[in-house]
Amino acid sequence: MTKNLRVKTSKFIDETYRISFKFNGKLYYGFKGDTLASALLANNVHLVGRSFKYHRPRGIMTAGSEEPNAIVQLHNNTSRTEPNVRATEIEIYEGLEASSQNCWPSVSFDIGGINNILSPLLPAGFYYKTFMWPASFWEKYEYFIRKSAGLGKSPTVPDPDIYEHRYIHCDVLVIGAGISGIMAAKTAAKNGLRTLLIEEKSYLGGSTIYQNSDHFKINNQTSGSWLEKEINEIKKIKNLEIKTRTSVAAYHGYNFLLARENLTDHLPIEKKENKTRHRLLKIRAKKVITATGSLERPLIFDNNDRPGILLSSAIKKYADLFGVSCGEKNIFFTNNDSAYETAISLIQKGINVKAIIDNREEIESKLIYEVEKNNVEVYKGYTVTNTFGYRRINKISIMQLSKDGQKVIGSKKELSCDCLGISGGWTPAVHLFTQSGGKLKFREEDQVFIPNTYSSDQLSVGACNGDFTIDLILSNVTKSLKHFFNLKHIEYENTEVLSSFNKSKRNIWLLPSDKILGKTKSFVDYQNDATAKDIKLALREGFKSIEHVKRYTTTGMGTDQGKLGNMHALGIISETAEAKMGELGTTTFRPPYTPLTFGTLVGRNVGEYFDIFRKTPIHEWHVENNAEFENVGQWKRAWYYPKNNEDMHQAVQRESKAARESVGILDASTLGKIDIQGTDASEFLNRVYTNAWSKLNIGKCRYGLMLNEDGMVYDDGVTTRLGENHYIMTTTTGGAANVLSKLEDYLQTEWPELDVYLTSVTDHFATVSVCGPNSKKIITNVIPDLDLSDKSFPHMSFKNAKIGNIHCRVMRISFTGEHSYEINVQANYGRSVWEKCMEAGKDFNITPYGTETMHLLRAEKGFIIVGQDTDATMTPIDLQMDWIVSKKKYDFIGKRSLYRSDTMREDRKQLVGLLTENPNEVLEEGAQIVADINKSPIEMLGHVTSSYFSPNLNKSIALGVVRGGKNMMGKKLIIPMEKKKINVIVTDPVFLDKENKRLNA
Amino acid sequence: MFLINCPFCGEREQSEFKAGGEAHIIRPKQPSELSDDQWAEYLFMRKNIKGVQFERWNHIHGCRKWFNIVRDTSNDEIKAVYKMGEKPPVG
């Protein structure tokens, strides 16, 4: 039934601006300033969702980000759909469509509700225990569990919104713009500090701003109007930046914080277009003041979760701020004065308050007196023992508490109601403080954890520091700000404050009932349906640590991280296990404080901006010539150049044949290049490579293998001696940065006495590699002055040359086994040299080839690729590259490790060639290699590392690593595949031109 | 994310640096004279302390220099920063 529960006009709501929205398909109206929750309550809608495990009907419980129940899905089945949105936070806008989560088929009739009846079968650890049942059992349940559980649906189409990141550096960051935060921000800014004030709500002033009671006064004005003036003042301060709708998600060490600024979520859909939706603020602050306030605690009693049961402070906020009454027959249940504050607010607005049930027995306060004066019955020393009503609370039963609060006594009374406000006192919001590394202490008198020691230059003030009333806030915040900023004077020093709040509280973590505990449902974590009974069961089953109890019962593991009930869970554990609260410690509050969207985290790094990539100077030519690209490290490398609808295989076969039969051309600019200079350069190379370098003549090149200290192959490449004290080293494309870093490490930390300087010059040169029997003709044409005779310019040598006026370095080196040259030229000339070579090669069918053909050609020659044929467990000996390991050198990086008992084992995995029995069968890279397929379990001997169909040999070839493979030449092994097994013969890894005749052809 | 005071560049974000493991482990001058066990001790054994730890860091996206820091791993407080070859200024 729809009713209008709007009471007196609120100045925070614009009643001239009506907004329509849909909830579960039904049209409702609210006003500008409403949250979805306040608008629903104004329409008398309490039932908004179902609980996670038992699918119990649940209503709006709070008015803030701690909401456990009113979690909705926005704009279902659209690109802007979003799950897990708290109805208490989202502001309504024209066209908003929200629907309940966690209910199937609908919120009023829910199949999962049957779990509520079956609940004796769903104890703590239900899901863990389910997994331990026979697997077949699980399969039957899975469909229903998946269908009826889960929190919302993720979008299935790309997010249309824009997100961005911003860095902010400030002197002082103040988190929270309640009364304490306003005082802190004003003090900081007035003292000339660059200040940023962040508030998660759309308005400033926290819960004080709507405080309009004669019981709470500052300088003779109501605390609300006093604060309003303060806010108007700070808005004028130039060095104070204020951000509302911005919530701090994470507080890391060294005052580094992440916050999410929400820019468009409250706007009508058409106004969201083309605007930044969320901005992730990365804040580095010199000082941080947390003024995050406190969260009201619920009370734990039987059936404390029905729709219509709200926190007392939420009822006050709905009435005072939104002008909405949560019920027409209100009852409060409390252990402190807070509920009376709410009752007075309601009475002022003419809303019926029937009764207040107070745990405290002998208690007097001005607030209680005023409530009683208004004919509200106050039951002192009573507790609620049960509640009734399925879709909405309609009745409670109450009984008197025993002196020790452990039992109920006397006779039971029943009271009808349609709304129950509960208050268990306050919990300081210390989440961000603990995230930053701060340590808490336990305050016995009112059973709260408060900040104790800070890990950075920061301060907690106000309710999050345990000061819950305005008299304490004014005096303590003033004192601590004065000290924090080292001030002689602070304006709040002589403020007059009146507070009628009596600070007494009777804390009972789990309230007694006339039923035995096993028959009650007293919810501690509403979102995850963890009850007091579950926690006690976990303790009985032997769980002791709070972190274990949390995981076993799932208490505090929902999207709200148990903001409401964690303290009660601790309290119940402490009472049951007879351990002190302060010694139990709390569970860890992990970032984010409230959930963040992926869009916010990713910012602008989407699509082509997802990751940075590097292009060679010749990149555009490859694009223009139809190349397909592959990612190698951060580089985009031409992979193959398909012609006339060729697939990759066809293109690679053509390119490979052309390179061996005439001439191929490769862009090798991505290879890492390190310029090495200094009088000890030769000695340095001697120490970092496995082979000898001191006798390399100027103008000569040498291949080198670099190991880690553990003897495993790390990188390889050709290094050229350019001058007496000058070398240029090439590294693998992916390894360049790490090699440089490793070399710097040895140079700076182990061998600082060596006179050697390293400079990365990878990006400074473009490298064009021309290979094949006709390569010489191309180079002659492009660089006519260069003497290319074998005598003057043999394999593994280098010459400086000029193309026109442009200086270039030419190396005669080969990674394919063909006669080939590499031209290195200053990067900007790369494309022009490439095009000159293409022009010169026209008559020779010069064929550009990509990385795939390069890999195939080198595999024909049995050359390894570090990272493909090796992982971090292969020594040079394993690779059958003993020839490159100097026996004479006293030491080099990794040498000692080659003589460890483990690296000398004969049965290590060793690199071998593999030929399939059927020469047309190409193996899959990564396939496992076995000898005996009938053995159980089958013993895995190794795997295939490289595999191709060689057009030059006209058969399939592969490299692989096999346990003891060196001694298996000619042996038959088996590659078991899903549907077949393939026979292979172990061979030498060099398949083509074992005598290296082609190099000098 | 902490701030590290590079002894060559000054205070910079942690993301500019690369951690290089435990400090003050000297590469043996004569590895071939060590037993397998002695070599393994150098190669593999590293402390992992909750508390004050001596670490190597590299300003990899800055001056590329290696240096040492003294860090309390329990709260990430950096107690000192000093150059390679220097003695730790605090114990």
Ligand SMILES: [Zn+2]
């Ligand atoms: Zn630096």
